[in-house]
Amino acid sequence: MNDADLVDNLTALESLLQVTFHDRTLLRRAITHHSCCPDTAVHDSYDTLEFLGDAIISAHVVEYIYRTHPDASEGEMTAVKSEVVSRRVLAQVGQQLGLFPFICVDIANLRTFNERSRDSLCADVLEAIVGAIHIDQGTEVAREFVTRTVFPMIELVSTHAIDTNPKGRLQKVVLQRTGHLPRYRVLEQSGRHNDRVFLVGVFEQEQLIATGKASSIKEAGRLAAREALQLLQKKDKRSSADDTTA
Structure with missing residues (x-):
């Protein structure tokens, strides 16, 4: 060259x-x-x-x-x-x-x-x-x-x-925030037998954080935990940004 x-x-x-x-x-x-x-x-x-x-x-x-x-x-x-x-x-x-x-x-x-x-x-x-x-x-x-x-x-x-173990991560996060474990509750179920769909909500004390929908309660709970982690992460980032600009 x-x-x-x-x-x-x-x-x-x-x-x-x-x-x-x-x-x-x-x-x-x-x-x-x-x-x-x-x-x-x-x-x-x-x-x-x-x-x-x-x-x-x-x-x-x-x-x-x-x-x-x-x-x-x-x-x-x-x-x-x-x-x-x-x-x-x-x-x-x-x-x-x-x-x-x-x-x-x-x-x-x-x-x-x-x-x-x-x-x-x-x-x-x-x-x-x-x-x-x-x-x-x-x-x-x-x-x-x-x-x-x-x-x-x-x-x-x-x-x-987060995807590998969302429930474990969420448990740790919620414990640090409130001192309580997150709770999961089936909010809805639809379909018949092999075609059932479950809507599961995850709660921080009495507040609904997020929901997940899947063909099994376990998977719906995992998706709810994953969504909750992402929402809490965004909330923490907004709070950090607000503190910086204050």
Whole structure:
């Protein structure tokens, strides 16, 4: 790649990232695999920037989870954080951003190269870019980039965690809020024999929080708990926003 092509490539990448670098050598380094510079990899490849970016992403993700999931236990927060900063999720973010075409890698010198290698490179470069942004632009710009690219995955992962055991999570949340267990009640049932449908409500003390409808009481209760968790989560976020603006 000649100098003009390199400049055009970095300009296109900055547009993609929505970040304009003061020192473009940092950006170039953030997308350079050590296979392209084996003799000067410490200074010219993304390895050490990746190390920095990994720590920065983790710190921002942990703070966000702490602030937005106040009823989660340490174990639940750890599970969400571990999944969000995993190679799989960061690779997905990097692929969605379209990072791979910008990565400088000497594929011929790699022992193997496949889709897994592509994902791994995207995860590495995403972390390296965060490190480069932090050094070049400062903490706030790096945080804004992580907020824009990585934070949306937190809600997806959290929703999955809620789906696995919503009744257990809701029990913990309601106990912390009121000191009482949530109660489930069949509100309606319709249909005949093998075609029955149950509407189950979940209550916080005497207040109906949410309902779920399914062909079994158990599944309807699970859906009600899942809906209740989502509603309480939204309510807590609104309260936090109101406290911030007050």
